Amino acid sequence: MNDELRLAGELRERIDGLFGRSLHIRTFDSGSCAVCESELRLLSSPYYDLHRLGLFFTPAPRHADLLLVTGAAVRAADAALRKTLEAIPEPRLVVAVGACALGGVFEEDELVHGRVDDVVPVDVYIPGCPPSPLALLHGLLVATGRLEEKVQALSFDLRREAVA
Amino acid sequence: MIHAAAVLLVVGGGLWLGAALLGTLARERAGLLVTAGASALGGAAVAAGGTLVAVHGSGAVHTVGAGNLVGTVTLRLDPLAAVFVAVLGLVALALGLYVPRYHEPGAGSAYYLPALALAFFASLVVLVAGNAVVFLVAWESMTLFSYLVVLRHHRRPGVGRAAFLFLALGEAGFALIVAAFAILATQTGTLDLAGIAARSGAVSAGWRDAAFVLALFGFGFKAGLVPLHIWLPEAHPAAPADGSAFLSGLVLKLGVFGIALFGFELERGGPAWWGLLTMGLGALSAVLGILYALMERDLKRFLAYSSIENIGVILTALGGGMVFSAYGQRAIGAFLLLAALYHVVNHGVYKTLLFLEAGVVEHATGTRDMDRLGGLIHRLPASSVISLVGTLGIAALPPFNGFVSEWLIFQGLFQGFRIGSNLIGILIVVAGASLALTGGLAIMGFARAFGIPFLGMPRSRAAAEASERGQPLAGPGLLAAVCVALGVGAPLALTVLDRVARATSGIEIHSRLLLPQLTVIPAHTDFAAFSPTYLAVFLLCVAAVPLLIYLAGRPRGARRVVPVWDGGILDFRGTMQYTATTYANPTRVTFEALYRPEFHLERASDDPAGRSGPVHYRFQVLPIFERFLYRPVVRAVEWLADVVRPIQSGDVNLYLLYVLLVVIVAYLIYTY
Secondary structure, three states: OHHHHHHHHHHHHHHHHHHOOOEEEEEEEOOOOOHHHHHHHHOOOOOOOHHHHOEEEOOOHHHOOEEEEEOOOEHHHHHHHHHHHHHOOOOOEEEEEOHHHHOOOOOOOOOEOOOHHHOOOOOEEEOOOOOOHHHHHHHHHHHHHHHHHHHHHHHHHHHHHHHO | OHHHHHHHHHHHHHHHHHHHHHHHHOOOHHHHHHHHHHHHHHHHHHHHHHHHHHHHOOOEEEEEOOOOOOOOEEEEEOHHHHHHHHHHHHHHHHHHHHHHHHOOOOHHHHHHHHHHHHHHHHHHHHHHEOEHHHHHHHHHHHHHHHHHHHHHHOOOOOHHHHHHHHHHHHHHHHHHHHHHHHHHHHHHOOOEHHHHHHHHHHOOHHHHHHHHHHHHHHHHHHHOOOOOOOOHHHHHHHOOHHHHHHHHHHHHHHHHHHHHHHHHHHOOOOOHHHHHHHHHHHHHHHHHHHHHHOOOOEHHHHHHHHHHHHHHHHHHHHHHHHHHHHOOOHHHHHHHHHHHHHHHHHHHHHHHHHHHHHHHHHHHHOOOEHHHOOOHHHHOHHHHHHHHHHHHHHOOOOOOHHHHHHHHHHHHHHHHHHOOOHHHHHHHHHHHHHHHHHHHHHHHHHHHHHHHHHOOOOOOHHHHOOOOOOOOOHHHHHHHHHHHHHHHOHHHHHHHHHHHHHHHHOOOOHHHHEEOOOEEOOOOOOOOOEOHHHHHHHHHHHHHHHHHHHHHHOOOOOOOOOOOOOOOOOOOOHHHOOOHHHHOHHHHHHOHHHHOOEEEEEEOOOOOOOOOOOEEEEEEOOOHHHHHHHHHHHHHHHHHHHHHHHHOOOOHHHHHHHHHHHHHHHHHHHHO
16 A cells, blocks of 8 residues: 555656646557456546546547557557557657557457557556556556656757757 | 719619610620629619618609509608618629629520519619509519529429419419508508508508508518418529529518518508517517528528528517507617618628528539538638628627627517516517527527538538639628628618618607717617627637637647547548538427428348448428418319319300400499
């Protein structure tokens, strides 16, 4: 429990600093068995209470900062996955959630890629079948760290583009 | 001033007669241009003349050919009619500017343009007629020339039937109008309109009632009063765009003019129930008009139903004014007359504009079906802006003209509590509430009629490939400017209309209507007040704030342009968008009891996997009036025609015998 509170405190601070109190998550199911989703849903329960950390789920990719992908990346969802990522403004992050998304369950064949990395570039991996809510929180914490790097990199890019 | 007005009207009328002659040359491009030019110039002259008479605020009478074979021909300039004359001139001017780019030179135009010019001329004569015979002859000519206007594309399916419906109902109305004039003429012993007005007070109540009711229904056929409205949604789509614009912009208003002529001039000071009847039918027309409009996908049918609604609004105000006058609240009566006239002018402007734009859309895409349009704002940018101005005007949103007149009408009707009788007061407020419902539905309807065709993505290839090149912009553009002017410049327009209301009702309300600070108040200073001019300035300032915030907060530096978010669908198409039918579906469900829609669903197979091939879904609103009111009448007439058929043998000698018998019978009746 202490562990969790410490995690939560750190996460809260990072989100406050980076995003002005909120980070919005868009989830994408690329062929999951829905167990990852049920764990994700637990994050909104009073016990984990995602919102107190400034994390929110949003259906609109335009409002999102983070794309959270579950499932083994079935090929039928390719276009939708790429379009969703494209619709999220920079700086953005992709988090692959669960063993299927990481590439440990399905082999690549004509129906699935077997891993999300083959479709969109993944920044953070959260293993587990399914990952526990605490693992998910930990992953999100790591992701905000990566996002920090991305923000710095992006502002450099912007400067370069403005000169060019 | 009145002489200048008379000269302008004569010049304008002459130009239209000239246009009718020149129109026969419209087989060539040059002939078409000259005709349109003459027609537009005539319109400008007539609009100026009408405005001058209204500004002058009093009339003049001119008699020509007294005592000749056809009787006395009296023409008069009257402030009430002058408002309609000004609308006629403006409509003709806009149509004249529109015609050269809308019509192709050819035999069709060479017959159509003269008919249109003569319809203008006949309408002008209706409005300046000083005598019942002149009025009736001009009225009938106006109907016939309008019939020819509707028949422009007579080879297309359905056009002949629509034009016939227009003519048949027009003639039915004409019979009632003749009867109304005949009653007044025989009871007062004069055909002169001024004479009738002067002496009608002495006519017995029964004859006065009969004449008014006949006139209300007779003119109601032309105005499109429910249940006499069924020709509108048929004739408007059948006519060319400028013809529909003329029908809605002016011909309907002539019906309103006739009712106002009887209620406020010829039979001044009628009992309260005349007003209640007019107001009730008006409120019914307004609500039913807009409800049926919402079920239409055809742009022009939609606009035609919306015309029924607007005529309903005008007649509610006129009727309300008559009720207030009958109960001694003559200032509010005059105020409502003024508000109704303001709405007449406004509707004449924006409905003409919208019909002309419907014509542009039809020419650019080949369809008027909203569900096949979409995204036209990218293809027809200028026309979209013009349409938007007209749409905001007719949806009664400030600072455009429709808002001013509807606000005035509401303020007038909400004075119902000043009437001593509770029942009458409540009835007036109920009429006001119906108009409130109408106003809300009208905003929905016009959000749909603009949003579905102009915004979003194209729903058909034709809409995607539409082009504004060669489309008429000047005529509708002029009307859009007038829409703004009549909204922002409402104090000026009210000053002019006040003179008309004063000349017609004899009540001075100007000092109670306008404050020096450009603020309008409805007849009683303690109720409500607003300033259309300042409101426009305020709205511009308010609009500037978010614009400035947007400009200031716009990110500088690199920007990434990505496609519109479509939910991740593989191939997002225009046909997947919300349609006009779905947009109106909540209304259809809510008012199911009225619409009683009939559904038709056809699919190629019942494959549960959904691979059933094309599915055809359509629904039709139950045409209540056509089926339960008109069909029995038509059946009865057909039955009667069957019964009397035996006397028609086709033998000319027998017909001569009939003529002889009739002459003998007439002689016998005459002698005994």
